[in-house]
Amino acid sequence: MTTTLLRESEERTRPEGGPPLPEPRGELSEALVARLRGGSGALPGRRATEAAEPYGEDLQLALHLAYELHYQGFAGVPDEAEWDPAVLELRTRLEHRFEDALRADCGRPAALDEVFAVLLTEPQDGDGVSHYLIRHGTREHVREHAVLRSVHQLREADPHLWVVPRLRGRAKAGMITIQYDEYGCGRAEHMHARLYADLLSALGLDPSYGHYLPLVGAPALANANLMSLLGLHRARRGALVGHFAALEIGSSPAASRIAAAMRRIGTDEAAVRFYDEHVEADAVHEQLVRREVVGGLLAEEPGLARDVAFGAEATVFLEDAFAASVTQAWEKDTTALRAPLDDRP
Numbered sequence: 001m002t003t004t005l006l007r008e009s010e011e012r013t014r015p016e017g018g019p020p021l022p023e024p025r026g027e028l029s030e031a032l033v034a035r036l037r038g039g040s041g042a043l044p045g046r047r048a049t050e051a052a053e054p055y056g057e058d059l060q061l062a063l064h065l066a067y068e069l070h071y072q073g074f075a076g077v078p079d080e081a082e083w084d085p086a087v088l089e090l091r092t093r094l095e096h097r098f099e100d101a102l103r104a105d106c107g108r109p110a111a112l113d114e115v116f117a118v119l120l121t122e123p124q125d126g127d128g129v130s131h132y133l134i135r136h137g138t139r140e141h142v143r144e145h146a147v148l149r150s151v152h153q154l155r156e157a158d159p160h161l162w163v164v165p166r167l168r169g170r171a172k173a174g175m176i177t178i179q180y181d182e183y184g185c186g187r188a189e190h191m192h193a194r195l196y197a198d199l200l201s202a203l204g205l206d207p208s209y210g211h212y213l214p215l216v217g218a219p220a221l222a223n224a225n226l227m228s229l230l231g232l233h234r235a236r237r238g239a240l241v242g243h244f245a246a247l248e249i250g251s252s253p254a255a256s257r258i259a260a261a262m263r264r265i266g267t268d269e270a271a272v273r274f275y276d277e278h279v280e281a282d283a284v285h286e287q288l289v290r291r292e293v294v295g296g297l298l299a300e301e302p303g304l305a306r307d308v309a310f311g312a313e314a315t316v317f318l319e320d321a322f323a324a325s326v327t328q329a330w331e332k333d334t335t336a337l338r339a340p341l342d343d344r345p
Helices: 002-010 027-036 046-051 057-068 079-083 085-105 112-119 129-136 139-153 169-182 192-202 218-231 234-264 269-300 302-331
Strands: none
Touching: 027 046, 027 057, 027 085, 046 085, 057 085, 057 218, 079 085, 085 218, 085 302, 112 234, 112 269, 112 302, 129 139, 129 234, 129 302, 139 192, 139 218, 139 234, 139 302, 169 234, 169 269, 192 269, 218 234, 218 302, 234 269, 234 302, 269 302
């Protein structure tokens, strides 16, 4: 089934400019794919988007497709599609459905200090993906996890750059300092997205941008979509900073566990390098993001404190849902992907 899912996408014309469009997963994504292929039919209206499962395969894929037009785009889809009014209108409805669900599911609004206190507490007996990998992980688990994260990691840091023009003073300077590291301090071979491509290659996987989208399910897409949702809108700049803080605070311990798991199973050091880099870099980034990015933003705009808290809470909520979907599949000895990986290099 894996080969079929990937081949169906790859058999279409693939001129330079991005990965092929994936197969739709429902009414919303089917209509959007048809539009991006040059169709002139009407896109789904408010009733269809309101009826869609906000964290489901169809809505999350459709939202990913709409967002990807602002990144590398898709093969055969003209650049002008990025600003197609009908696509933007559909994207807005999808965003509202997704964000409304997040705000309903993240519980009562919490004070920012409470949110950070939870993030800074490292559980001794955690049940996330990194905990599973260090205890029980196999090479196949590591490869599946690499595929699931590839949708975001191959464009790592890009969604966060959208917030830079919307910040001032300390917050802007702190964000740029961190992003300079993310982009390899001026050296292309050290960019974190490049290190992730090297990781995929070292694991016998395809490092091409967007290659594994057909195999990546809604929980992983929702994590990536949240970054784009918050990054593309100036009104959500506070939530984007909260999201960024949550990622940076939790990244270093998780990266350390994954690196240890990879070494335990004998993974090539070229694959481990990505996580080693995050163990060191994100420990420094955590301090910068709390003091300068969050602290600087709230010194300038104290009214955004609740938005920062929401961004962090939504990040944790979606990460927990992703971890549950992955570990539950592995505990049942099944794949966490939409289809098993082809074992051929």
